[in-house]
Amino acid sequence: MRCLVAVKQVIDPYVHIRINKEQTAVIQENVKMAMNPFDEIAMEAALQFKEQGIISEVIAVSIGAPGVQETLRQALARGADKAIMVMSEKSYNPLSIAKVLAKISKQQEVDLVLMGKQAIDNDCNQTGQMLAALLDWPQATFVSKLQLESTSLIATREVDGGLETLKCKIPAVVTTDLRLNEPRVISLPNIMQAKKKPLTEISIEDMGLELNNQIATTTIQPPPKRKAGVKLNSVTELVDKLRNEAKII
Amino acid sequence: MILIVAEHNNTVLNNATLHVIEAAKKLQLPIHVLVAGSKCTDVVSAAQECAGVRKVLIADNDAYAHQLAENVAKLIYQLSTEYSYILAPATCFGKDILPRVAALLDVEQISDITDIINQQTFVRPIYAGNAYATVTTSLSKNVITVRATSFPLCGSQDKCDTQAIDINIPASNTEFISINSTDTGKLPDLNSAKIVVAGGRGISSKDKFTLIQQLAEQLHAAIGASRAAVDAGFVPNDLQIGQTGKVVAPDLYIAIGISGAIQHIAGMKDSKVIVAINRDPDAPIFDIADYGLVADLFDAVPELIASLSKAERLISSE
Numbered sequence: 001m002r003c004l005v006a007v008k009q010v011i012d013p014y015v016h017i018r019i020n021k022e023q024t025a026v027i028q029e030n031v032k033m034a035m036n037p038f039d040e041i042a043m044e045a046a047l048q049f050k051e052q053g054i055i056s057e058v059i060a061v062s063i064g065a066p067g068v069q070e071t072l073r074q075a076l077a078r079g080a081d082k083a084i085m086v087m088s089e090k091s092y093n094p095l096s097i098a099k100v101l102a103k104i105s106k107q108q109e110v111d112l113v114l115m116g117k118q119a120i121d122n123d124c125n126q127t128g129q130m131l132a133a134l135l136d137w138p139q140a141t142f143v144s145k146l147q148l149e150s151t152s153l154i155a156t157r158e159v160d161g162g163l164e165t166l167k168c169k170i171p172a173v174v175t176t177d178l179r180l181n182e183p184r185v186i187s188l189p190n191i192m193q194a195k196k197k198p199l200t201e202i203s204i205e206d207m208g209l210e211l212n213n214q215i216a217t218t219t220i221q222p223p224p225k226r227k228a229g230v231k232l233n234s235v236t237e238l239v240d241k242l243r244n245e246a247k248i249i
Numbered sequence: 250m251i252l253i254v255a256e257h258n259n260t261v262l263n264n265a266t267l268h269v270i271e272a273a274k275k276l277q278l279p280i281h282v283l284v285a286g287s288k289c290t291d292v293v294s295a296a297q298e299c300a301g302v303r304k305v306l307i308a309d310n311d312a313y314a315h316q317l318a319e320n321v322a323k324l325i326y327q328l329s330t331e332y333s334y335i336l337a338p339a340t341c342f343g344k345d346i347l348p349r350v351a352a353l354l355d356v357e358q359i360s361d362i363t364d365i366i367n368q369q370t371f372v373r374p375i376y377a378g379n380a381y382a383t384v385t386t387s388l389s390k391n392v393i394t395v396r397a398t399s400f401p402l403c404g405s406q407d408k409c410d411t412q413a414i415d416i417n418i419p420a421s422n423t424e425f426i427s428i429n430s431t432d433t434g435k436l437p438d439l440n441s442a443k444i445v446v447a448g449g450r451g452i453s454s455k456d457k458f459t460l461i462q463q464l465a466e467q468l469h470a471a472i473g474a475s476r477a478a479v480d481a482g483f484v485p486n487d488l489q490i491g492q493t494g495k496v497v498a499p500d501l502y503i504a505i506g507i508s509g510a511i512q513h514i515a516g517m518k519d520s521k522v523i524v525a526i527n528r529d530p531d532a533p534i535f536d537i538a539d540y541g542l543v544a545d546l547f548d549a550v551p552e553l554i555a556s557l558s559k560a561e562r563l564i565s566s567e
Contacts, residue, residue: 017376026380094348095357122375122382123492124360126348129318133352138319138422141345144486154426159341160440160495162430162487166317169422178493179486214357219383220375226518229539231530235552238524239560241540246522248501249444249468249557 006115007039009071038116040183042176047079076194088204096211098130117175128175138168144179254337262295265338268397275365287314300404308414315425320418322349339394351392363399377492378515398498442471444501450477451506491516509534
């Protein structure tokens with residue numbers, strides 16, 4: 001079974017983001033970047049299946065500017081067999097990304113695509129579902145438990161109010177939630193070894209796809225600030241405030 | 250026209266849908282609601298009574314019993330011709346199905362909107378609510394998920410018309426196995442509760458979380474938790490409030506032993522009144538709390554429970 005894992009490079013989740021002066025973008029220059037945490041989980045899942053002998057090859061793919069190579073090298077250091085880098089200076093919305101991934105999934109003849117349920121930058125939560133639609137494959141989203149069999153997979157999904165379990169025929173798309181696994185720490189020898197693994201570069205323009213963003217972001221603003229309230233001295237005071245000032249209990 | 254995809258469990262129409270209906274009114278176009286399910290007549294009745302709904306489309310078929318994305322997306326795609334907006338709540342249900350519809354239509358989706366400026370302009374949080382993006386669309390078909398807590402509930406009306414949809418699309422590659430619902434007992438569900446009592450790492454153990462339970466029972470509140478409390482195994486993960494969990498906006502949010510990590514705040518900062526009880530006076534939760542109490546929660550919470558139950562006894566004896 002061949003598995004494609006889509007990994008996105010995002011601003012490191014522990015970095016406080018800054019908005020540019022024109023309020024049109026989040027500043028990306030000279031900011032620490034990282035692999036999207038949900039994609040790290042997807043990669044870990046693929047690697048665990050490979051170690052169990054269920055998956056034969058793990059292919060990492062990423063789309064973006066040259067700096068994205070770093071994230072792919074990291075995927076290789078984690079244990080991916082090869083990486084595909086789709087070079088694009090322009091930033092595309094999820095539908096275009098899904099079209100690129102659909103084309104690569106077919107070219108690479110993969111049976112399973114794994115990716116995070118959402119990227120922590122734009123929080124769209126769309127790409128996996130869109131990819132499944134374009135390929136007409138079944139999907140299991142927000143997965144916190146995954147079992148692979150020869151012709152199907154059993155996925156437990158984190159849904160509002162509980163856990164839902166589905167069985168999907170393979171090929172399929174699975175998007176991963178936080179609690180699926182704990183991604184491994186990369187060791188130094190693996191980083192060295194990763195430099196020898198194949199990383200193919202292709203330009204997004206050479207993919208033969210017509211891509212354009214249909215929805216435009218016009219402004220980006222900081223969230224409205226909530227003003228701090230008052231500090232109280234006792235439970236009695238709290239109950240009084242809630243009852244007589246906020247009139248809420 | 251607008252098509253809203255109803256979220257339900259074949260018996261009850263989820264409140265999230267009622268928020269989406271209210272949001273859709275801002276687009277000033279006729280609203281239809283699609284109920285795709287199996288033996289879902291109660292849901293249909295509830296949808297007919299939602300103020301502002303012109304017509305309820307009913308796709309009642311065993312194939313839609315579990316509302317799987319694979320076939321429900323195809324159903325919506327087939328129904329989409331006359332609609333310029335297709336909306337669903339930005340819940341696990343809507344997030345699962347709607348991007349699939351968008352891809353079938355070859356249009357981009359606008360996720361998780363918190364405001365509607367006009368028919369072409371929407372506001373949505375990015376970076377876990379640390380920034381808000383205004384997005385504009387010139388598409389003739391717009392597929393949008395709506396953050397339910399950002400809009401009020403719709404009112405009620407006399408029942409509107411229905412129309413049966415006779416399209417049967419099986420989900421041939423996906424099989425539903427089971428659903429394990431979290432038992433909230435007599436307490437309300439997190440998504441619809443007017444009061445939420447949430448506990449964090451400060452609770453220190455699973456056993457001591459009963460303190461949160463007691464306070465929640467006293468206030469008829471839903472129980473929530475921070476990611477730290479979930480990761481420590483105090484409560485199941487579907488109680489997690491925050492960017493990676495649930496986003497809530499109740500009338501009253503009581504954060505107990507929660508420091509207020511940015512990811513947690515993203516999930517509750519739209520609550521009307523926020524109370525924080527924490528031993529650490531520098532905890533960031535106090536920066537957004539309307540009422541802060543710097544105290545040991547193991548002293549303050551029992552006192553709060555006692556004081557509320559005493560007040561209850563006084564009122565009932567009057």
